[in-house]
Amino acid sequence: MNNRTWMSRSLAGTAVMMLGLTLAGCGGGGGDASSRPENELHVAVYGDASNKVEEAMVAKFNETSDVKVVLDTIPGADYQTKLQTIIDTDSAPDVFFNWGGGSIANFVKADLLLPLDDFIEEDPQLKDAFLPSVFETAQIDGKSYGVPMRGTQPVMLFNNSEVLKQAGIDAPPATWDELLEDVEKLKAAGVTPIALGGADQWPTQMWFQYVFDRVAGESLFQAALDGDTEVWDSEESREALGKLRELIDAGAFGTNFDSVKFTDGGSPTLLSSGRAGFELMGSWAYATHLDANPEFAENVLSYSEFPEIEGGKGDPHNLAGNTNNFYSVHKDTRYPEEAAEFLKLMYSDEFVQEQIAIGNLPTTTNTEEFLDEASNPEYAKYQFDLVKNAPHFQLSWDQAYPPEATVTIHTAVSQFFSGQIDEDGFIKAMQSL
Amino acid sequence: MTTLATRRQAGPGGSTTSRPARPGTSSVGRPGFAWALPATIFFALFALVPLAAVAVLSFTSWSGLGDPEFVGLENWETLIADPVMLKSLWLSLLFIVLGVVTQTPLSILLGVWAAGHQRNRAVLSAIYFIPLLLSSAAISVLWRALLDPNFGLPGQLPWLFGDGNLLGTQAGAIGVLIFVGMWQFTPFHTLIYQGAAKGIPPVLYQAASIDGAGMMRQFFSITLPQLRNTAITSIILMVVGGLTTFETVLILTNGGPGTDTTITAFYMYQEAFQSFDFGVGSAIALVLVVVATLISLVVVKVSGYDKMNSSLEGL
CATH class of the missing domain: 3.40.190.10 (Periplasmic binding protein-like II)
Structure with a gap:
């Protein structure tokens, strides 16, 4: 056997072997809760100017909790691509930012998300504190999968x-x-x-x-x-x-x-x-x-x-338009209780005030009380009334699909x-x- | 990343190890297989294995969630019936031809000039090479801003650009992409030609001078023939680079207007990472591999590159 045949044979052999490994790797999919980091709750968000409010919320949560929230900001343009690539792996976030509707429909179909209805039963505010036309966007097949965060x-x-x-x-x-x-x-x-x-x-x-x-x-x-x-x-x-x-x-x-x-x-x-x-x-x-x-x-x-x-x-x-952004929870999260506690911050007065201060318009029922604090109260009130009085709020087509x-x-x-x-x-x- | 990796494979270095020693030359001291081992392992790990994985994926339906599902030839049937796929191949071909036609003469002239001994040559060459130092993304963003129809060059020069809808028409968008590609890659090829032109033995020119050949005659009868091998290398790099052009399309035109600048490499990205159809995306990737290989083979055969052992024509 001369050098060339030996080389090509061994190369082919290596390639086949490696291929087997690669496929085994990508087919593995999501693991169970025990393969996730201990005492950490990973929250993935769309990286932009709004992150400072999220950082403040995380700091507030971490003051009192043993399980620490880790905020993973993903640069905006790559958000959906990165999310889809990691969501079915062990590095998936526990809680993640999304647009509701079509942006999570595939994840629900693949059984990757935790329905939040049990959380809502324990704390009805998780649903009732938000405007219904907005909250509906993250409901799929009658189950709730998202809690509004950021603004409409x-x-x-x-x-x-x-x-x-x-x-x-x-x-x-x-x-x-x-x-x-x-x-x-x-x-x-x-x-x-x-x-x-x-x-x-x-x-x-x-x-x-x-x-x-x-x-x-x-x-x-x-x-x-x-x-x-x-x-x-x-x-x-x-x-x-x-x-x-x-x-x-x-x-x-x-x-x-x-x-x-x-x-x-x-x-x-x-x-x-x-x-x-x-x-x-x-x-x-x-x-x-x-x-x-x-x-x-x-x-x-x-x-x-x-x-x-x-x-x-x-x-x-x-x-x-964009009805709102949402937080959804991964089914394999190790700390569902802590995730629920974290979500409750999304209707707190402090959260609403911080969002308004940076120009976002949250869709909680208590938002109205704080609209005077907006940089342009007239614009904030106009928008809020539009959303509150809209019989229907159509999610952007490219996000509904x-x-x-x-x-x-x-x-x-x-x-x-x-x-x-x-x-x-x-x-x-x-x-x- | 793809661009770089592919360019490296396409370089002339890869083929030297397997070429048998020339008759008459001693093989003592020439690099053996062991020398190529590190590169071979890396090539296998980062090129052959992913290539095999892509081949397997092209027979599956996979959105990145769950396990790939075997669907047989479905992706291939979709591609064959897909008018956008066919159009993207023609567009890629057009990009390659236009790229080679615009970049080659310019970089030969610049390269030969830069190999000379004129005054200020070094300073001017350094300036010409600046685009080479910028990333494709930066270049695309820069030109995108410069070509804004209302606030860029077209807005200032309406007699030249009309309403400035450069990126909104197929001819305009292709023209912009070819121009930006030329601006970006000519320095690189100039560098290759400069090196090759410097390597031409001065004795040839001296002999020609004695025979009474002028500058033009020397250029066409000595310089150009001596640059033949370099030209083939350079053209293969252009072809492969043209086939894998991606960032400029993504940022400058996003494949538009409509699908009018959706070249195959961009279409692969769209299918795989925007539509999350990794099966069809992988199939397109394989088509690209096959097409690139075929084009390289044709260029090598037609040019007789495979029969040449000396890097200096005729010496």
Whole structure:
């Protein structure tokens, strides 16, 4: 046997052996509680500016508890990927941040989460202290899997009040027809009527969420989510797509929105620099503007509900967006009692005050008492009332569906806006989910 | 990570150990198999084993939760019927061709120039090499900001860029990616050509001068032929680099508009880590491996690289 054959044979042998080991490793899956660290409760959160409140809560909890909470912050953009990679292993967190709905549906299906109903039975406040429209988002098959943390983020129609005034618009549009009229006025005034960060794709999706809800009511999307894909081909669905096409064809978003992002400051700067009149965006837009241009955020930035569509079935006070973030508990946690104690902090006065201080809007029933402490009480109260009075709060489509649907949804909405696909193409794409 | 690993494998160093000694040269003192052992073990551990695991995964359905479930050829059937997959292969091919066509002439010229003895050569070369020191992610974020349609270059130069919707059209987005790739990788290939051009024996030029050959004639008749092997190495690196381009696409275009810049490597990431379909993702990865290997083989065969033993053509 010469060197070469010997080498290739032994290599093949090693490869086969290693392969066996690798597969055994990845097939192993989650262990039982005893393989987890002792006296530590790992809490995984989305890493961003809100972490300081979570750190404060953890410090408070650790003062009195023998089991210490360890906060693992995962950089935002990688959060869902990292979570999905570790959740079925021994390094899974005990308690973790999520968006409710589709973001945890697969975990529930894989039997990885602890239903919180026993906790709630012992301490009903874990459910009753939160606004129902928000709490429902993390209920799956009648069981509760998440306790709200951080704040609610409804999507609103922001505007630059000075630009509107110059274009002769007195009040934000209350109806779709008024919006179309405003688009014409803003075009005549030489500005882009509506700023859109189309390259991010999810800002485009916000337009679909609202127009579908206003035209068809919340039931259409719910039916689609439950598996009845025929609803995408319904008359109402086509009507909603027609409305969107009407707005796009009117030039409402200009021509280069596909090159603009919200996340790198592109579209918010269009609004704040007076080169656009409106932007449909989540409530965090206020914080974005406050950070980049405080003078604009405090004096010029204004906001309103998404306009009503005449003859539509949806309630004009329905909301869409991120209902809230949630903490869910891993089934294999070693310390369920301690996890429950930790979750109880999420409706404490101190938690609510800390969240409000950094600009988040918690959804506990006692939030209202503290709204005066917000940096902009008027904005905080407006939002809170929107959420409290909303008959339905539609979770963002890409979060209502499980993560594997995101690419399809994002591609479909952006291709529809850029004209690459028509109504039929969009319907076909959504039916493939 | 993939890019680096693949580039290393594709380098010319890997094949030298198995090449039989040239007739007439003594094999005493030449490195034996033991010398290659550490590299072989690492290569097996970090390239062959994962490759085998990916091959197995491509026949399973796995979302990262629970155990992979064997599904036979289902993933492959999905891929064959998937229009995005086919489109991504064409796009990858287009990226490779455009990348080679734009980067090769530029880096040969720069490399040959940088190998000379002109004044200020060292300073200017150092400046040209700066993009080489930046990470792909930093470069992509930089160009993304520079090309913002309203507040970047296009906003200032409307006569050149129109409404600035560069990344919103297929031609514009591909153009931007090719340009940024050129800006980023030309310095690297320039460095390779510079080294090779410096290695050309001066005696060739001296002889040519005596025969009355001018600068152009010397360039085409001596420099270019002498750079042949280097060009093949460089082109293979470009091909493999082009096939595995990922960060720039992710940050600059995210595969868009629509799927118009979804090249195969990016599509693999989308399927595996955004859609959590590791089965289909693994199948795409295997396609990439096969395509990259085939292209490398074709380049090597066509160029006659495998028959050359001397690194200096004709000497």
